[in-house]
Amino acid sequence: MPEFVCKDCGIRLYHENETTLKVETAIHKKFCRKEMGATHSYMHREAAHMEPFDAERANDGEGNPILKK
């Protein structure tokens, strides 16, 4: 399974869909606090709306993650 380990905060992201993983990585970099152990509060909130957001991105992203407001 493709995975990404953030070198700034050490968090490990993984997803069976590589395109989705790239999107999650892009999102993480945007919100990364670059500090071990400081991420759990926002990560919990982030995970709550991650799935539908990723599904949309996975369809039109094609490995080229673009965040739109």
Ligand SMILES: [Zn+2]
């Ligand atoms: Zn990070």
